[in-house]
Amino acid sequence: MTTPPDDGPVPKAVHAAGAVLWRPASAGGVEVAVVHRPHHGDWSLPKGKVDEGESRARTAVREIAEETGFGAVLGRHVATVRYMVGEDRKVVDYWDARAGAGSFTPNGETDELRWLAPAAAAPLLTYDSDRDVLADFTDAPFPLRTLLLVRHAKAGKRGSHDDDARPLVDAGREQARRLGDLLAAHGVERLYSVGRTRCIQTLEPASHRLGVGIAVDDAFADEAVAADPHRARERLLELAGRDGVAAVCAQGYGIPALVRDLAADPDSDAGPRPGVRSNRRLSDPPSRKGSAWVLSFHGTTLVAADYVRDPAV
Structure with missing residues (x-):
């Protein structure tokens, strides 16, 4: 040897x-x-x-x-x-x-x-x-609009609470604080969350820091994305098209599904549209708890998708 x-x-x-x-x-x-x-x-x-x-x-x-x-x-x-x-x-x-x-x-x-x-x-x-x-x-085309799609931070185990009411654990609260820093760096002015306690609590540090309220929007809940992905996609594009950067906190099924859908090539079943810039494979987008996707749009077209696995890094 x-x-x-x-x-x-x-x-x-x-x-x-x-x-x-x-x-x-x-x-x-x-x-x-x-x-x-x-x-x-x-x-x-x-x-x-x-x-x-x-x-x-x-x-x-x-x-x-x-x-x-x-x-x-x-x-x-x-x-x-x-x-x-x-x-x-x-x-x-x-x-x-x-x-x-x-x-x-x-x-x-x-x-x-x-x-x-x-x-x-x-x-x-x-x-x-x-x-x-x-x-x-x-x-890149100009101008671009930014939307951050945030996975909720770590919460209590399933069965310890009603699923909708599961709160963040200590590690999740630290993740939420770090996400607040990331959202501030990207100039977020509007906050939206699925109506789950763990999702709302994930945005609370950003809400306090930015002086912005959190609007509940269940169009991005896992079951809503599964039932009507077109409606969820159109709602996300509507939020991205408004003035001021938005952040949306959602769950582990809905986020990858939305990113895949936004990046999909309408003329092919082979996967993402050519030309979308990303640091991750868009045919299988990751969505770790406490992570975020920074999505950049030109009109309604996704131009770039940057995955931030850990906002502390």
């Missing part, structure tokens, strides 16, 4: 997060923010390292504020970039992020910010990886 060669230690991963920060341009289309970092002598997209105990989504919003002075609302996940820095492996996640209120003030991290059309921003960027991320951003 031969012994495999020793390839040395696995490089430590340094995680970071950032975004293509954009705002509508006065002449139509969008313009994106690129920043100059004097200590690196480069022009880049805003990004920074993930702090201990911080999720990637929270990092992206925080780093945007620190480097540009602008608040931001995350949209679709655009890309993950991996490269080596010395002996460390760096992993950077990028979202598209709509700029909110704010203004730029030169600081120790960035001394200049330019708002440019993507075509003008690309040649200014120092790194090929940033240009690739910007190209991925511009490849």
